[in-house]
Amino acid sequence: MDQLLSIKSNVPPRAISLTDNAVMKVAELIADEGDTELALRVAVRPGGCSGFSYDMYFDGTIEDGDVVEEFTDGVKVYVDSQSYEHVKGSTLDYKDGLMGAGFAIENPNVTRSCGCGNSFS
DSSP states (O other): OOOOOOOOOSSOOOSEEEOHHHHHHHHHHHHHHTOTTOEEEEEEEEOSTTSEEEEEEEEOOOOTTOEEEEOGGGOEEEEOHHHHHHHTTEEEEEEEETTEEEEEEEOTTOSOBOTTSSEEO
16 A cells, blocks of 8 residues: 655745846845845735735844845845745746846745735735
8 A cells, every 4th residue: 555655844944035037136236235244135014905015125134033045146135034924935036128127026825916916915
């Protein structure tokens, strides 16, 4: 009789992954700021037509409970513990094309998003 094995890892999922394009763009933006101690903070805030929206900005301070993810080129991302529950397993990408440039988050935890794409639940 075949048995299915369930293997659970004690390692928590990464708060957020960055594509190579996102790492390069974040590194470029931090260099433009002139402060190599800065990290990208990714947070989830109440608001928007679907309940939550993303907030991204540069921050030089690690707060208690922050999850710190480190990438190549010295790029770091800070995620607070409440936002972690909403973004864990997400991927941040940077796209630059004819339709515009910007960051986009692919979040497996989203059950619904609004038509404008700026908020989720």
